[in-house]
Amino acid sequence: MSEFLLHDEPVKQVYLDANATTPVLPCIADVVSHTMQICFGNPSSPHITGIQAKHLLEQTRQKARTVIGANSGDILFTSGATEGIQTAVVSTLINAKKNPIKNPVLLYGATEHKAVPNTLKHWNSVLEINAQVLAIPVDSNGILDLDFIAKHINNALMICTMAVNNETGVYQDLNAIERTIRGRNNDVSWMVDCVQALGKQALTLSDTTIDYAPFSGHKLYAPKGIGFLYIREGSAYTPFIAGGGQESGMRSGTENLPGIAGLNKLFSMLLDKSECTFKSADVLNAYRSQLQSAIVDTFGDITFNHDFTCSVPTTLNFAVNDLTSKEVIDLFDAAGIRVSGGSACSTGASTSFVLDAMGASKWQSENAIRLSFGPAATKEDIDHACTRIRALKVILQANCLIVSDSTTPQQEVCALGLTQFRHLGACSWLYVSDNKQAVIIDPIIELIPRFEKIANTQNLVIKGVLNTHMHQERSSAITLLSSVLADRILKADVDELGWPINDQHIELGQDVLEKITTPGHSLDSVSYILKNAKSNMSYCFCGDLILPAGLGNTSLIGGDAKKMAESILKLDVQLNDTSVICSGHDYQQCFAMNWAVQQAQTPLLNALITRGIDTDEFAIKKQSYDAVKQVNSTQLCGYVNALPEIETQQLSFDDAKKMLKANNTYLIDTREPYEHDANNVAQLFNTDDDKTLNIPLSRMANAIVEEQLSKSKHYILLCRSGNRSKVAATNLIQLGYKKVYNLSGGLALSH
Helix, strand or coil, rough: CCCCCCCCCCCEECCCCCCCCCCCCHHHHHHHHHHHCCCCCCCCCCHHHHHHHHHHHHHHHHHHHHHHCCCCCEEEEEEHHHHHHHHHHHHHHHHHHEEEEEECCEEEEEECHHHHHHHHHHHHCCCCCEEEEEEECCCCCEEEEEHHHHHHHEEEEEEECCCECCCCCCCHHHHHHHHHCCCCCCCCCEEEEECCCCCCCCCCCCHHCCEEEEHHHHCCCCCCCCCEEECCCEEECCCCCCCCCCCHHHHCCCCHHHHHHHHHHHHHHHHHCCCCCCCCCCCCHHHHHHHHHHHHHCCEEEEEEECCCCCCCEEEEEECCCHHHHHHHHHHHHCCCECCCCCHHHHCCCCCCCHCCCCCCHHHHCCCEEEECCCCCCCCCCCHHHHHHHHHHHHHHHHHHCCCCCCCCCCCCCCCCCEEECCCCEEEEECCCCEEEEEEECCHHHHHHHHHHHHHHCCEEEEEEECCCCCCCCCCHHHHHHHHHCCCCCCCCCCCCEEEECCCCCEEEEEEEEEEEECCCCCCEEEEEEECCCEEEEEEEEEEECCCCECCCCCCCCHHCCCCCCHHHHHHHHHHCCCEEEEEEEECCCHHHHHHHHHCCCCHHHHCCCCCCCHHHHHHHHHHHHHHHHHHCCCCCCCCCCCCCCEEECCCCCHHHHHHCCCCCCEEECCCCHHHHHCCCHHCCCCHHHHHCCCCCCHHHHHHHCCCCCCCEEEEECCCCCCCHHHHHHHHHHHCCCEEEEECCHHCCCC
16 A cells, blocks of 8 residues: 555544535546546547547536536536636636726625635736725625625626535525626626535526536545536636647646546436435435434534525534534544534634624634535435434533533543633633632633533532733623622632632632732732642742743733832742743743743743842843834733744654553643543554543643653653644653654544
8 A cells, every 4th residue: 555545544434524525436436547547548639549538528518518507608627616716707807908997896795715705806906907806795694685786786897606605505596696687787797606506406507697607526526626617608718728729729738537537427427317326405404404403412502603494405504602613623523523614725714704794703703613414425424423423422521511411420520630721822720629629710701601611510619710910902701700600609709800808818628829919910910829738839820920931011001010020039939940830821832831941931031030130120121122022013911932943753653653562651642631532542552541641731731730741751642633742742841851752643644
């Protein structure tokens, strides 16, 4: 087997991301392979092999016409939908230069695939058309605003809409759009993205005035790299690719005959009425109902982000109301269930522009999950998917992610010790003692549902909900969280930061939390120091006074650099080298940082503590530093030093398995417990369970203080992709753990 091929997964994946791409059906793959090896001729060659290839090419073109209902016009084979979009836009805009109009506009649906507006803007600039590019608004169901179209269509050079949305499955009423367009402007160019409609909706393009319709093979079981473009008879056309004159001079370059052969087989299956591969709308609707029930049964509080009555049945877009999309996707992925957050082509975006356009809440948009299946899905596929989804409920309950509906839930304690929670770089901290007494420090509003769920599932007694200061960049969450947890919080009069007015300390089992006034970042800044039964300083919750590899901003209202220096010296008296610093923000992805490493990575801090400078000199340097950083940095709460790149030793899957045979080598799974519980990592690496540790990034600080790791042992860190584990490995190396390795490519490449 080639080194580039992946081994079969030990457990069959449940693939529910068909709107991103689909597997090539075996019968289509056979045709593609046959064409590569047997019918491999160049359609432009004059000999028999070339003639056979040309016949296949033209036969496929004719089948495409039948599938999309295009008796007239041109069918142009392309590399995919994006090329088709370029071709349509360039053809339209070059033609528009010949017939300029005043105040031209280019219209596109606000929920269009990004390939459309980005292409319009690009060629509008390159070709110097200088048209105004306008997004057509949609309503809460994702339906285009026809009045907006009517208002602007007379000045439009081009209007781009889509048949079916790739994120929500919402389909447009093309007849109504056509009446609106052509009732006012017969000349405007109209492109309809039909990628997600193929195989899911009946198409009769010759009965419409659609000028261009791009399609893509890989969205419907054909190979990647092949697509086609419908061009209405008489519509403007300029070849986008010039060269040898293939495709009757319309698109040069030797045709992708294997891909075209794949389309040929696909079209034959769509046209064969006796073929049962592609399911009817009724069957697909039943599949969607099954999946909807499985999702609701598993996660409980769900918001579906689109109206099923105006969506194709193969797409479900939803948000789990108390979980982030990352948590849900990570859990699904660990369990071998593949879904996506919004569009796969927009990965990395913080919100869904589609849901934003539909007026969805910020939570829905940030945490949207798209589950999609293809029209060739079988009943067995859907039944199996539903079974696998429902199997996650036990994991969710055991990790405090949903409330158990059992009267006697058998749950592990999920939060003993310290857990970090993060939202957009801000950090909240939950500390739970052995007797289930807890404090929550620097809570974030977006995390309130999580804290509520943990407190209720674990029957915690909340001894305090505390801020280290009134955070300048966000509203305080302590009042709202305290009201949500009212039945669990010990009643006491508290100050504005949540500290009990009449108490010098808060007892948490055998541990004690003390407050120290530490102004500097703000006037009201305080730090909380957690001491264990032996009076050792285990944790220092310092808010934004001190950040990993940096210090808080003193240029904000209430900031005072000299008071910061005095506060740091006050803390230094209390702390020891191993005390873990728990900041209000972590811009460096450090997760666990002790006082010794903090000093080593923050030169100004180190100079103050070692008496290299006094408080006045510190203040002058800090004020100057903050003044410069305030102009050039987006980090409001503090500024950090760029840490030198730490080289982590990378291991392949096979090398990791060999290393694990040694007695002093252990696996550390840095994924969250709910991901860890979804598959058996020890079994995958053929090692013992007691040599496999689950220490997620959120629990790294706790692991350091609890001495779960030894600097004399070897640790191989892993996660899904190798990214989180690399962060953890870097963090451990900073803390002096030198025998640390990262699993290259993570579990994704470990089969």
